[in-house]
Amino acid sequence: MSNSTSNLDYSEFTDIERERLTLCACMKGHVGYERVMSMLLKPIHFSDPRHKIIFEAIKNAYSKSQKVTALELLDELEIMGKADSIGGLPYVLEVSGVTTSAANAESDAGKVKELAIKRGLLGYWNVVVEGLSDKSKSSTDIISDGIDFLSKAGEASKRSKIYTMKELVQIGKEDIADKLNQRAKGKGLTTGYSGIDRKIGGLRSMLVEVAGLPSMGKTDMILNFARKMADKDIPVGIISAEMNEAEMI
Numbered sequence: 001m002s003n004s005t006s007n008l009d010y011s012e013f014t015d016i017e018r019e020r021l022t023l024c025a026c027m028k029g030h031v032g033y034e035r036v037m038s039m040l041l042k043p044i045h046f047s048d049p050r051h052k053i054i055f056e057a058i059k060n061a062y063s064k065s066q067k068v069t070a071l072e073l074l075d076e077l078e079i080m081g082k083a084d085s086i087g088g089l090p091y092v093l094e095v096s097g098v099t100t101s102a103a104n105a106e107s108d109a110g111k112v113k114e115l116a117i118k119r120g121l122l123g124y125w126n127v128v129v130e131g132l133s134d135k136s137k138s139s140t141d142i143i144s145d146g147i148d149f150l151s152k153a154g155e156a157s158k159r160s161k162i163y164t165m166k167e168l169v170q171i172g173k174e175d176i177a178d179k180l181n182q183r184a185k186g187k188g189l190t191t192g193y194s195g196i197d198r199k200i201g202g203l204r205s206m207l208v209e210v211a212g213l214p215s216m217g218k219t220d221m222i223l224n225f226a227r228k229m230a231d232k233d234i235p236v237g238i239i240s241a242e243m244n245e246a247e248m249i
Contacts, residue, residue, distance in 0.1 A: 025105035032102035045116035192228025
């Protein structure tokens with residue numbers, strides 16, 4: 001049996017530009033950095049060796065400052081003795097100059113991590129093929145090696161993070177500022193209520209929870225949001241587990 005591992009193509013599961021976007025988002029302030037870190041991203045998730053080093057340097061720099069500029073990142077890389085290996089200041093400026101925002105940080109980081117996991121799964125196939133090519137290995141050995149590899153890949157996909165209240169308050173403040181900035185640029189859908197829009201920056205692609213005591217008018221308010229958006233020809237869908245069509249009119 002011929003070994004076909006040389007035919008495995010990892011390039012399909014790499015996105016160098018997305019990795020740059022993720023690194024740049026980390027340098028857009030505390031909100032961008034925290035959103036990336038909320039995905040439990042690690043240096044190993046980056047396919048480009050330079051990006052593994054830069055991400056580690058950004059983490060080190062953030063332990064000393066609330067914001068990391070290109071020069072601060074370069075200083076940290078020099079402390080690590082890795083500045084030359086990633087291309088020095090020119091490449092730092094290239095990464096930090098990518099056009100992105102903190103609002104896209106989680107999405108980009110999630111994609112980087114997803115691709116890393118898929119590369120891991122391709123590596124699993126590599127383990128299996130190599131095992132089948134090794135005549136000294138039994139099927140049990142091959143299965144055991146595969147399970148061990150997958151368990152490590154599974155660890156890379158776990159997501160959880162514990163925040164202190166101080167961190168949450170800071171993230172909340174900066175997130176609100178980011179929403180308002182996005183709203184000022186025309187981003188986000190209006191609720192139809194200018195006061196609410198000013199506070200939350202409009203509705204964007206996120207889960208918005210409306211909470212309150214029973215009979216306080218939560219459903220009426222949401223229906224008003226939907227009606228006002230529909231009046232502006234914005235497609236709206238309503239799913240209700242407690243009201244029929246007539247009650248929602």
